[in-house]
Amino acid sequence: MKKATPINKDIPEQAYDRIYKQAMQRQEAFLSVPGPRIHIGTATCGIAAGALETRSAFEEALAQRNIDAQIHTVGCFGHCYAEPVVIIDHPDSGFPPIFYPEVTSAKAKMLTTLFLQEGDPRFEHILGATVANEMIPSIMDFARFNQEKRVVMEKCGQIDPENIDEYIASDGYSALAKSLQRDSVEIIDLVKKSGLRGRGGAGFPTGLKWEFTQNEQDNETIVVCNADEGDPGAYMDRTILESNPHQILEGMVICGYATGARRGIIYVRAEYPLAVKLVTHAVEQARAYSILGQSVLNTDFAFDIEIFQGSGAFVCGEETALIRSMEGHRGAPRYRPPYPAQKGLHNLPTVINNVKTFACIAPIVNKGAQWFRTIGTKQSPGTAIFSVVGSVVHAGLVEIPMGVTLRTLIFDICGGIPDNKQFKAVQIGGPSGGCLPAEFLDTPIDFDSLTEAGAMMGSGGMVVMDEDSCMVDVARFFLDFTQKESCGKCTFCRIGTHQLLNILARLTRGEGREGDIDLLDDFSVDIKNGSLCGLGKTAPNPVLTSLRYFKDEYIAHINEKCCPGMACRTLTAFYIELDQCARGCDLCEACCPVEAVFTTSNRKKGIDQALCVKCGECQVACPPDYDAVRKVSPAALVPVIEHTG
Amino acid sequence: MKETTDANEAALLQDARKRLETFAKERGNLIPILQMVQEKLAYLPSPALAMVAEYLGMTASDVYGVATFYNQFRFQPPGRNPIKVCLGTACYVKGGDIILENFERKLKIREGDTTPDREFSVERVACVGCCALAPVAVAGETLHGHMQPSKVEGLVLRIRMETQKKEKEADEKSNSD
Numbered sequence: 001m002k003k004a005t006p007i008n009k010d011i012p013e014q015a016y017d018r019i020y021k022q023a024m025q026r027q028e029a030f031l032s033v034p035g036p037r038i039h040i041g042t043a044t045c046g047i048a049a050g051a052l053e054t055r056s057a058f059e060e061a062l063a064q065r066n067i068d069a070q071i072h073t074v075g076c077f078g079h080c081y082a083e084p085v086v087i088i089d090h091p092d093s094g095f096p097p098i099f100y101p102e103v104t105s106a107k108a109k110m111l112t113t114l115f116l117q118e119g120d121p122r123f124e125h126i127l128g129a130t131v132a133n134e135m136i137p138s139i140m141d142f143a144r145f146n147q148e149k150r151v152v153m154e155k156c157g158q159i160d161p162e163n164i165d166e167y168i169a170s171d172g173y174s175a176l177a178k179s180l181q182r183d184s185v186e187i188i189d190l191v192k193k194s195g196l197r198g199r200g201g202a203g204f205p206t207g208l209k210w211e212f213t214q215n216e217q218d219n220e221t222i223v224v225c226n227a228d229e230g231d232p233g234a235y236m237d238r239t240i241l242e243s244n245p246h247q248i249l250e251g252m253v254i255c256g257y258a259t260g261a262r263r264g265i266i267y268v269r270a271e272y273p274l275a276v277k278l279v280t281h282a283v284e285q286a287r288a289y290s291i292l293g294q295s296v297l298n299t300d301f302a303f304d305i306e307i308f309q310g311s312g313a314f315v316c317g318e319e320t321a322l323i324r325s326m327e328g329h330r331g332a333p334r335y336r337p338p339y340p341a342q343k344g345l346h347n348l349p350t351v352i353n354n355v356k357t358f359a360c361i362a363p364i365v366n367k368g369a370q371w372f373r374t375i376g377t378k379q380s381p382g383t384a385i386f387s388v389v390g391s392v393v394h395a396g397l398v399e400i401p402m403g404v405t406l407r408t409l410i411f412d413i414c415g416g417i418p419d420n421k422q423f424k425a426v427q428i429g430g431p432s433g434g435c436l437p438a439e440f441l442d443t444p445i446d447f448d449s450l451t452e453a454g455a456m457m458g459s460g461g462m463v464v465m466d467e468d469s470c471m472v473d474v475a476r477f478f479l480d481f482t483q484k485e486s487c488g489k490c491t492f493c494r495i496g497t498h499q500l501l502n503i504l505a506r507l508t509r510g511e512g513r514e515g516d517i518d519l520l521d522d523f524s525v526d527i528k529n530g531s532l533c534g535l536g537k538t539a540p541n542p543v544l545t546s547l548r549y550f551k552d553e554y555i556a557h558i559n560e561k562c563c564p565g566m567a568c569r570t571l572t573a574f575y576i577e578l579d580q581c582a583r584g585c586d587l588c589e590a591c592c593p594v595e596a597v598f599t600t601s602n603r604k605k606g607i608d609q610a611l612c613v614k615c616g617e618c619q620v621a622c623p624p625d626y627d628a629v630r631k632v633s634p635a636a637l638v639p640v641i642e643h644t645g
Numbered sequence: 646m647k648e649t650t651d652a653n654e655a656a657l658l659q660d661a662r663k664r665l666e667t668f669a670k671e672r673g674n675l676i677p678i679l680q681m682v683q684e685k686l687a688y689l690p691s692p693a694l695a696m697v698a699e700y701l702g703m704t705a706s707d708v709y710g711v712a713t714f715y716n717q718f719r720f721q722p723p724g725r726n727p728i729k730v731c732l733g734t735a736c737y738v739k740g741g742d743i744i745l746e747n748f749e750r751k752l753k754i755r756e757g758d759t760t761p762d763r764e765f766s767v768e769r770v771a772c773v774g775c776c777a778l779a780p781v782a783v784a785g786e787t788l789h790g791h792m793q794p795s796k797v798e799g800l801v802l803r804i805r806m807e808t809q810k811k812e813k814e815a816d817e818k819s820n821s822d
Contacts, residue, residue: 270717313714390734
């Protein structure tokens with residue numbers, strides 16, 4: 001068994017003490033500057049919503065009015081519905097730090113004048129105060145905040161991801177210092193006892209994985225962090241890398257120490273330019289602080305991390321494919337065993353863990369295995385992070401203890417379905433997961449319960465769908481994705497997904513045939529059995545679950561050429577109810593991108609079905625008072641309106 | 646016009662050739678090398694692939710096989726105003742495909758192509774990570790949330806006008822110089 005050489009306990013502790021004191025001094029210097037502080041979330045999602053414009057608006061307004069305030073850029077809070085998020089801490093005003101949602105540049109200028117200068121916090125724009133107080137309700141009074149349990153994302157949105165001192169000042173890297181004083185076997189034991197399961201989706205016990213590499217004698221181990229997030233609806237790995245990269249580095253160094261590795265690699269998607277930049281920066285800072293390099297915290301343990309940019313292939317989330325791609329080949333998975341823990345990159349034992357798994361390590365070392373076990377369920381301790389999107393009021397990243405039910409997550413924490421619509425299904429786990437109907441809302445969220453229901457934890461993507469979604473079309477969407485992303489190695493996956501997609505595409509076009517449902521079922525089972533890796537084995541899940549729970553929709557598509565969700569465009573049509581279109585306005589005609597709307601002789605409108613692309617713009621444009629545009633399925637129900645004049 | 650672009654490209658290729666020397670001749674460096682070349686040239690023309698193959702001692706078909714496997718690599722020059730339409734799950738559910746179709750129709754090109762004047766290119770991307778703003782399109786560096794089919798025409802028009810304005814200003818500047 002490989003064991004790290006015993007280390008003089010004082011060395012890492014002293015080294016850590018030094019950098020901690022230094023960080024604290026800088027932190028105190030920052031905090032002792034009088035005047036207001038403005039925290040702006042500037043991860044990709046915030047930037048997308050305009051956080052950079054907001055920041056320059058603040059800078060400009062502050063300069064104009066000669067106000068001394070510090071702007072502090074932080075990572076992402078996870079509250080995407082509220083982006084750009086700004087927290088203003090203005091002690092002189094007498095108010096506690098206040099959380100403002102949707103701060104556009106205009107709002108930034110307004111707040112600078114009215115709040116920072118005149119002391120009026122503008123209550124109508126406030127979401128809440130970040131601490132309990134007697135003037136403003138605290139954000140912790142809302143379910144979206146108080147029902148979360150943050151372990152991985154604890155510091156996300158609190159600290160500046162580009163400043164290592166802020167991480168250290170909040171006890172960052174103390175777990176590393178503690179780990180270096182222990183025996184490597186002890187650390188693996190601790191991770192095993194915590195019951196931590198791989199957060200990449202499959203849920204393999206992390207401690208066991210680490211132990212496997214330890215059993216591989218002589219050979220040097222490589223630690224790989226899998227940040228190749230490929231699910232088209234999940235982005236938590238990116239957010240964590242952009243908001244708190246050091247927590248991942250810390251987990252990797254501890255893993256390196258426990259498994260006897262000298263080399264760590266972060267495999268991050270090149271499509272995440274900001275994450276790549278911030279992680280690279282974090283690695284440089286960690287080197288400068290001797291947290292990485294020839295002697296980690298002055299001990300004789302050497303460990304360094306490099307960044308490998310993945311080129312965007314969903315299958316590379318599979319560990320053997322990921323290794324192939326790092327070796328400069330097409331990312332095709334191979335048969336296991338040997339597992340990467342035995343023979344991985346360049347045939348060396350390789351530990352591959354997900355971003356969230358590494359992020360769990362430092363809290364476990366700091367607070368103990370028992371503490372971790374108190375969160376979540378017995379079989380799945382800890383928390384789960386979901387990106388909850390789609391038809392839901394408070395979309396964004398949510399970290400909850402395992403075992404919370406879907407109902408709590410969707411309705412209590414995320415505010416339910418907007419626009420008074422009905423909940424129809426929730427798609428969990430992206431292209432590998434499945435759609436669960438309302439009956440499953442009381443399913444607890446953990447690795448095993450979700451798999452039992454036919455979905456899976458997978459990437460943590462969660463798309464909530466209301467009554468306007470078509471399950472057949474959603475299945476087609478995911479199959480279209482997996483079909484394109486199949487590496488082509490296994491015949492069943494390569495050709496099977498193609499055939500599945502063809503059938504589903506036919507159904508959504510109203511060309512379904514009798515026997516299609518059985519065919520879908522047969523193919524799905526065959527693909528599951530005949531594929532080597534997780535991609536093929538799970539690709540039919542969206543079809544299988546929607547067939548199981550929404551069979552009536554498939555039957556409607558085949559027998560009646562009708563799409564109950566009115567989403568399949570070939571099966572739906574728009575027309576204008578002449579009785580209600582009586583005012584001679586031109587809104588629908590003006591907004592139509594293909595000029596399909598025409599005016600009849602009595603100044604009412606009609607839609608030329610041959611030209612219409614069914615984008616639904618006219619329905620949006622039609623004033624609610626008239627509400628004259630109708631959507632029907634099947635398309636044959638549309639009344640004929642003649643061009644006259 | 647075409648000749649100047651070609652000359653420009655040849656110069657960039659030369660640049661990339663020099664940068665190649667900083668990489669060890671190992672197959673494991675293939676993807677980082679391709680990324681570097683694409684960063685220089687914005688796409689991977691066949692001379693570039695041949696150059697990489699020669700440097701690493703691989704066959705051109707092998708390099709091409711790897712490059713085409715990954716979504717990141719493109720083999721056609723992108724437009725000066727690349728338009729990316731998000732077709733992540735949330736955007737799709739909210740009608741992202743209709744937005745994409747509108748861009749294709751307005752620009753008269755298919756997804757993945759570039760207009761003949763190299764002004765625009767349209768592609769679909771998986772999740773840009775702002776699902777709360779769905780459906781989303783990214784024009785150049787600017788993100789446009791809550792897209793609607795009727796906004797497409799205006800957006801294309803606005804970009805065209807801005808380009809014209811810039812060209813005009815540049816012209817005037819060079820004339821006055």
